[in-house]
Amino acid sequence: MLRLWPFRLLRQQGSLPTTHLPASPPVVLAxxxxxLIALGTVLLKMxxxxRSPIxxxxxxxxxxxxxxxxxxxVIEPATVLSIPGQIxxxxxxxxxxxxxxxxxxLAAITLGKRISLQQQALALEAFNQTSVSRIRQTAFSVIKIAFTIQGVTMLWLSLWWGRHMDFKDAxxxxxxxxxxxxxNAGMALYEDSLIGLTHDPISxxxxxxxxALGGLGFPVIINILRKKRWQRLSPYSKIIILGTLTLNLLGFLAIWLFEHKNPSTxxxxxxxxxxxxxxxxxxxxRTAGFVTMDAGSMRDSSVLLIMxxxxxxxGSLSTASGIKLGTFIVLIAAVISYLRHREEVVLMQRTVSPETVQKSLSLxxxxxxxxxxxxxxxTIFDKLPLRSVMFEVMSAITTTGMxxxxxxxxxxxxxFVLTLLMFAGRLGPLTLVYSLATRRRSRIRYPEGHFQVG
Incomplete structure (x- = not known):
C-alpha cells in the first residue's frame, strides 16, 4: 500500500509544506x-x-x-435513458x-496550482507510483493516450458504420x-449487447x-510507446503482454471448442x-462485459472459464478490475518457486519481493x-439458481458487467449487495480494507512457531 516516507524526506528538505493528512489516501479515493456516484444519481433522476421516470x-x-x-x-439504457442521459x-x-x-x-496542473502533500499522496495511491516526480507525467500520459486511442477509433468506426446508417447516428x-x-464498462445501445455484430468481424x-488496450494498463502502454522495441521493455510489461496473449488465445480456443456445437449459442x-x-x-x-453469446445459454464449462x-x-492501473493479471502471475511464480524449493520468487530474471507476494495473496x-x-x-434474499447468482456476484465484484x-x-x-460489491471491486479490496484500518508497524517481535499447513 501507500508509503509516505518520500513525503517525510521532502518535508525535511523544505520542498513541501508540513501539512498533516486528515485522512488516508484510500479514504479520500473512496x-x-x-x-461522483451521488452526483450521477441526482442527475440521472432528473x-x-x-424517457420514462425511474x-x-x-x-x-x-x-x-x-x-x-x-x-x-436494472434498466435498459437504450430505451429508458434519453440521449443526454446516455451521454x-x-x-x-x-x-x-x-x-x-x-x-x-490534471486540473490542478492546468490551473498552475502547486500539488499539495495531500494531493500527491492521493495521486500516488491512485497511480500506484512511489515517485513524486512521476505524478504529473503519468497524469498527462494517461489522459493523452486514452483520448487519442478513443478518438482515432471513434473516427474509424464512424466511417465504417456510416456506410449503412445516418452518419450522425454512426x-x-x-x-x-x-x-x-x-x-471496460460493457453497456451497449442494443438489447442483445453485441450479438448482432458477429457477422461484422471489423467491428x-x-x-x-x-x-484489450484499456485492460492492458497504462504503465505498459506508456512503456511500449517510449521503448518501442521488445528487448527494451520492462520485465513487468513483457510479463503482462505475454500473459494477456496467452489468456486470450487459450480462452478463445476453449470457448469456441465448448460452444461450437451448442445450438443455443x-x-x-x-x-x-x-x-x-x-x-x-x-x-x-476479463471485466469488459460485452457479450456475443447469451451467457445463460452457455455450457457450464464456458461459464466456469469466464468466471x-x-x-x-x-493489468494494474488499467480500466479493468479483478485481482489483476500481475497478481495472478506473481502467485503462479510463487507456487513454482515453492515446488522447486527456491527461496526467492523469480519472474523474468527479477526477484519478486516478499511484500509483493503477500499483497497478492491478501488481494x-x-x-x-x-x-x-x-x-x-x-442466496438468503432470493431463491434463484446458484449458477446464475454465482455469475452475477462474480461479475459485480470484478466489475465485469456480464x-x-x-x-x-x-x-x-x-x-444493494451488488452495488456494494461493484464499489469494492472498483476501489480495490486492499484499498478498501486500508480505508477501514490504518496500517501500523509493531516493534514487538515474537519467536518463530511451527504451524501445520497443507
Missing part, C-alpha cells in the same frame, strides 16, 4: 467515488436524463455501475475508468461503444482491441461468425471473501 434506487444503481465501470443494469452515463464511465484523481491532478454509436469498450476486432452460425463471437466473448470476459477470467481481470483472499459473502447474502439477465429480478436488498 469519498471521491461516492461523491427528467432530462430519461426510481431513486434505479438511478443510484446505474450511477454506481457507471462510475465503477461495471455495466450491470451522462458515458461521462461517468470515462471518469470512473480513467480515475477521478487523474482529472483532479458517430454517436461509435462514441458510446468505444467509450464503453476502452473503459468485433476493433472493439475487442479497445477492450453459436452452433447455427458460420465458422467465421463462431470465431468472432468466441473471440469477443473471451476478450470481454475464472473475470476473477483475474486486467486474492479478500476478493474471494467478498465474493463468498455477496453470494451468501443474495449477466444471466437476473439483475432486474433480484430483490432490493440483493441489488
Amino acid at each position: 469519498l471521491g467515488f461516492l461523491s 427528467p432530462f436524463a430519461t 426510481s431513486w434506487f434505479e438511478a443510484f444503481f446505474t450511477a454506481t455501475s457507471s462510475v465503477t465501470v461495471t455495466g450491470l443494469t 451522462l452515463v458515458t461521462i461517468l464511465v470515462q471518469i470512473g475508468g480513467l480515475g477521478f484523481v487523474t482529472f483532479a491532478v 458517430i454517436y454509436q461509435a462514441y458510446f461503444h468505444v467509450t464503453m469498450a476502452f473503459n 468485433i476486432l476493433t472493439l475487442s482491441l479497445m477492450i 453459436i452452433a447455427n452460425l458460420p465458422w467465421y461468425e463462431q470465431a468472432t463471437a468466441a473471440w469477443l466473448q473471451t476478450i470481454s470476459s 475464472f477470467y473475470m476473477f483475474i481481470g486486467g 486474492v483472499l479478500i476478493t474471494f471473501s467478498l465474493f463468498f459473502m455477496g453470494l451468501l447474502f443474495i 449477466s444471466f439477465g437476473i439483475t432486474g429480478e433480484l430483490s432490493l436488498p440483493s441489488k
Whole structure:
C-alpha cells in the first residue's frame, strides 16, 4: 500500500509544506467515488436524463455501475435513458475508468496550482507510483493516450458504420461503444449487447482491441510507446503482454471448442461468425462485459472459464478490475518457486519481493471473501439458481458487467449487495480494507512457531 516516507524526506528538505493528512489516501479515493456516484444519481433522476421516470434506487444503481465501470443494469439504457442521459452515463464511465484523481491532478496542473502533500499522496495511491516526480507525467500520459486511442477509433468506426446508417447516428454509436469498450464498462445501445455484430468481424476486432488496450494498463502502454522495441521493455510489461496473449488465445480456443456445437449459442452460425463471437466473448470476459453469446445459454464449462477470467481481470492501473493479471502471475511464480524449493520468487530474471507476494495473496483472499459473502447474502434474499447468482456476484465484484439477465429480478436488498460489491471491486479490496484500518508497524517481535499447513 501507500508509503509516505518520500513525503517525510521532502518535508525535511523544505520542498513541501508540513501539512498533516486528515485522512488516508484510500479514504479520500473512496469519498471521491461516492461523491461522483451521488452526483450521477441526482442527475440521472432528473427528467432530462430519461424517457420514462425511474426510481431513486434505479438511478443510484446505474450511477454506481457507471462510475465503477461495471455495466450491470436494472434498466435498459437504450430505451429508458434519453440521449443526454446516455451521454451522462458515458461521462461517468470515462471518469470512473480513467480515475477521478487523474482529472483532479490534471486540473490542478492546468490551473498552475502547486500539488499539495495531500494531493500527491492521493495521486500516488491512485497511480500506484512511489515517485513524486512521476505524478504529473503519468497524469498527462494517461489522459493523452486514452483520448487519442478513443478518438482515432471513434473516427474509424464512424466511417465504417456510416456506410449503412445516418452518419450522425454512426458517430454517436461509435462514441458510446468505444467509450464503453476502452473503459471496460460493457453497456451497449442494443438489447442483445453485441450479438448482432458477429457477422461484422471489423467491428468485433476493433472493439475487442479497445477492450484489450484499456485492460492492458497504462504503465505498459506508456512503456511500449517510449521503448518501442521488445528487448527494451520492462520485465513487468513483457510479463503482462505475454500473459494477456496467452489468456486470450487459450480462452478463445476453449470457448469456441465448448460452444461450437451448442445450438443455443453459436452452433447455427458460420465458422467465421463462431470465431468472432468466441473471440469477443473471451476478450470481454476479463471485466469488459460485452457479450456475443447469451451467457445463460452457455455450457457450464464456458461459464466456469469466464468466471475464472473475470476473477483475474486486467493489468494494474488499467480500466479493468479483478485481482489483476500481475497478481495472478506473481502467485503462479510463487507456487513454482515453492515446488522447486527456491527461496526467492523469480519472474523474468527479477526477484519478486516478499511484500509483493503477500499483497497478492491478501488481494486474492479478500476478493474471494467478498465474493463468498455477496453470494451468501443474495442466496438468503432470493431463491434463484446458484449458477446464475454465482455469475452475477462474480461479475459485480470484478466489475465485469456480464449477466444471466437476473439483475432486474433480484430483490432490493440483493441489488444493494451488488452495488456494494461493484464499489469494492472498483476501489480495490486492499484499498478498501486500508480505508477501514490504518496500517501500523509493531516493534514487538515474537519467536518463530511451527504451524501445520497443507
